[in-house]
Amino acid sequence: MLSILQGLSSQRRFLWAGIPLVCSLALGACWNNRSSAETPSQGVQAEVTAAAQNPFPPIPTPPPPLPSPSGTPGLPPWWPRGQSSQWQDSPYAVALSGFLQGLAAQGGALSQQGILLWTAEGELLAEHLLDRPLPVGALDQLALSLMALEKWGYEYRFQTRFYTTSHRSGQRLTGDLVVVGGGDPYFREANVAELARHLHNLGIRQIDGEVKVVPPFRLLGQPDSLASARRLAELLRDPQGPYPVTLGGSGSTLRELPEEIHSLAGYTSLRLGSLLQILNGGNDRAMAEALLAELAGRTALLEYLQQRLVAQPVAHLDPKLAPAQLEIRLGPGGQELYLSPRALAHLWEHLLEATDGDPRRVLPVAGVGHSPLQLRALPPGTIAQVGSAANRLMMVGQLPDGTRFVLLNHGPDLGVLRQHQDQFLQQVLAVGEPLRR
Structure with a gap:
């Protein structure tokens, strides 16, 4: 085939001009037969129904030829600028030209x-x-x-730590719940539920203070550390949750860790x-x-x-x-x-x-x-x-x-x-x- 094309150098541009159009029409026929989710029986039924409604469907009109970015008539539209001779024999020319023709035909x-x-x-x-x-x-x-x-x-692995600024008294913590974030990008509401369960296992049902966050900490879906602290407090006190914890306040942020704190829990992320x-x-x-x-x-x-x-x-x-x-x-x-x-x-x-x-x-x-x-x-x-x-x-x-x-x-x-x-x-x-x- 290559020798034939070389022998017909005067017709080369016209041959290249025809290849994209033929490929685009062939590919278009494949793409428009039926969707990938359509079963064969559904496709047959659709064709029967369409034939009954219109026994003489119109012949589709092929898209018009596309201009070439290279400015050279007859070259496929993807031809690199100023390098047409180098790419003339590329085995990927037809596939890429047909791809672009199909995209252009769809707008x-x-x-x-x-x-x-x-x-x-x-x-x-x-x-x-x-x-x-x-x-x-x-x-x-x-x-x-x-x-x-x-x-x-x-x-x-990212580390998230939980502390309290007070001592436990029965089922109460008289101070705040302090969260020290480690930048975990995947700390979710499910992790808050695990924290609530852990507090219940420790016998804690009430925290007199509020949730205070030392950044970086972000509850997934929240825009910043302050919003994350407030959302965490809402989830902990949710009476519809399996392990509700009473909170005296909402949420806020801290610039640094308080001096006197006591460890409650820690969470290590996936790698x-x-x-x-x-x-x-x-x-x-x-x-x-x-x-x-x-x-x-x-x-x-x-x-x-x-x-x-x-x-x-x-x-x-x-x-x-x-x-x-x-x-x-x-x-x-x-x-x-x-x-x-x-x-x-x-x-x-x-x-x-x-x-x-x-x-x-x-x-x-x-x-x-x-x-x-x-x-x-x-x-x-x-x-x-x-x-x-x-x-x-x-x-x-x-x-x-x-x-x-x-x-x-x-x-x-x-x-x-x-x-x-x-x-x-x-x-x-x-x-x-x-x-x-």
């Missing part, structure tokens, strides 16, 4: 599609807008995971690696915010990423994947993280190093356990982190064959985006199969 803007494929050895396979910073949504949890692992280590599995496997944004607070906030995270990804790039990656500092920034309002596909590529490789080459230690795997990946039609064994926002669906990870990917996609229908992404990754895996033989 996705080509200027908002960040896509990158590379190998475990660092070779760049294909890209679209690899240097364009785009919002990453919950993919910021990859950055939080890396920063936390490098700060504390995989085996680190950090397990906490990150919970965070990434469930996309728990309240937990992410708690961990971010322990890492000094978004500005500190941004500075860390600019230093880690730009000043210390991964050595084995293709030089064209080295990100610039402007590709790592905060969006309008300073709340959402924007990263380019190649910045995310370096983030992924650094996370691999931090997990000793096994990202499954902190990330979900398609086909294993319960996570957002189980709702996708991904190749089994795919390791990834996903995120979503208005008109956006993002994913970073690696396929079972080790091929790495970044998908930052835009479109009006997230369900359709999921189908396009899953189909594309299935194709990427299929393209790579004969190349590995």
Whole structure:
């Protein structure tokens, strides 16, 4: 086939122009047959009903040809700027061009599609807008995971201690309940219930004072230490709870630990690696915010990423994947993280190093356990982190064959985006199969 194409060099552009359209039509037929949750019998019944209502359904109109960012007619729309000759024979050209054609046909803007494929050895396979910073949504949890692992280590555990400023008198504590936080990002209401049970086991039914918190302490879902202290007090005194404790006051915070205190209880968290599995496997944004607070906030995270990804790039990656500092920034309002596909590529490789080459230690795997990946039609064994926002669906990870990917996609229908992404990754895996033989 290659020799034929070389012999027909004058027709080369027209051949390339036709391939994306054929692929997009073929893929569109696959995606629109029936949803993944539809059973065969339901599909047959739907087709029979549709045929009875309209025996002559209209022939779908194919989408119009897309403009090429390279400005060269006939080249697939993902062709890298100024590098068309280098990528002309890429085996991933058809899959990526068809992917972009499908996204555009559904209303996705080509200027908002960040896509990158590379190998475990660092070779760049294909890209679209690899240097364009785009919002990453919950993919910021990859950055939080890396920063936390490098700060504390995989085996680190957070400690939360409980004290009283008084002595026990019968079933009463005449002073305050003092909580000394250790920054646990996953201290939950279930842990408060365990504290109440422990107090009952000690014979304590009443505390004359109030709950006083020495930060950092955050009850999951609460914005700060003061709100956490007040919520903890509410839960302890809840008469509907299995172990209610009477409290004389509400909650407040302390700058330092009182001089005279007596230990009541202590709680040790799961190891950090397990906490990150919970965070990434469930996309728990309240937990992410708690961990971010322990890492000094978004500005500190941004500075860390600019230093880690730009000043210390991964050595084995293709030089064209080295990100610039402007590709790592905060969006309008300073709340959402924007990263380019190649910045995310370096983030992924650094996370691999931090997990000793096994990202499954902190990330979900398609086909294993319960996570957002189980709702996708991904190749089994795919390791990834996903995120979503208005008109956006993002994913970073690696396929079972080790091929790495970044998908930052835009479109009006997230369900359709999921189908396009899953189909594309299935194709990427299929393209790579004969190349590995």
